[in-house]
Amino acid sequence: AWRSGAIGGALSLLAYGIVIWAMTKAPIGLVAALRESSVLFAVLLSWGWLGEKLGRVRLLAALIILGGILLIRLG
Numbered sequence: 001a002w003r004s005g006a007i008g009g010a011l012s013l014l015a016y017g018i019v020i021w022a023m024t025k026a027p028i029g030l031v032a033a034l035r036e037s038s039v040l041f042a043v044l045l046s047w048g049w050l051g052e053k054l055g056r057v058r059l060l061a062a063l064i065i066l067g068g069i070l071l072i073r074l075g
Contacts (some may be wrong), residue, residue, distance in 0.1 A: 033072055039065055 022031045043062045046052040 030072060033068065036065055037069055 019031060019035055040062055043054070043058060047054045
């Protein structure tokens with residue numbers, strides 16, 4: 001399992017580096033809020049790939065995050 005752990009660690013470090021770089025190019029609040037969109041990808045992957053149930057609470061949370069992203073983009 002060390003190989004998958006090493007790959008996950010490297011990808012996590014890369015993602016952190018991308019966020020730090022993005023904060024030098026855009027307002028910090030915008031980057032921080034948009035970073036939360038990864039939760040939407042996690043919901044989609046867990047539902048589509050892992051076959052987890054998409055309950056009311058999870059769906060509501062995902063819709064709230066999506067609404068926030070749209071408000072940031074449109075506002």
